[in-house]
Amino acid sequence: MALVIEEDRLSETFAALANTTRRAILARLAEGEANVNELAEPFDLTLPAISKHIKVLERAGLVVRGHRAQFRPCTLDPSPLEQISTWAERYRPVWEARFERMSDYVTHLQVQREEGEHDD
Helix, strand or coil, X not given: CHHHHHHHHHHXXXXXXXXXXXXXXXXXXXXXXXXXXXXXXXXXXXXXHHHHHHHHHHHCCCEEECXXXXXXXXXXXXXXXXXHHHHHHCCHHHHHHHHHHHHHHHHHHHHHHHHHHHHC
16 A cells, blocks of 8 residues: 555656646755745746646645745755655666666777778
8 A cells, every 4th residue: 555655656746747847946946945926937927827836746745835924935845856766766777787788889889880990
């Protein structure tokens, strides 16, 4: 059961990160907390549209909204990003092996090319 919940959470995080606007919002929040107006500044979007993006990020656990009087500043919660990093790290041996094979292949092509140049 815990694995299913973890997979659902991972899927929700990936879905939230699939949008360029939401990634830009997270990049801004990596610099420090901000309110909705501050987050909306660089975009040609309405405040309700930005709020919807923030809600998606909140549901994914990437953003936390505080309560300070009438203000609700947003902050980044990096823990879902850590989960993605842990998930991706399991595949490191696979991509490193592929890079190694690609490197070997490129070296092989270079040797063939140099041998071909010497035959002329």
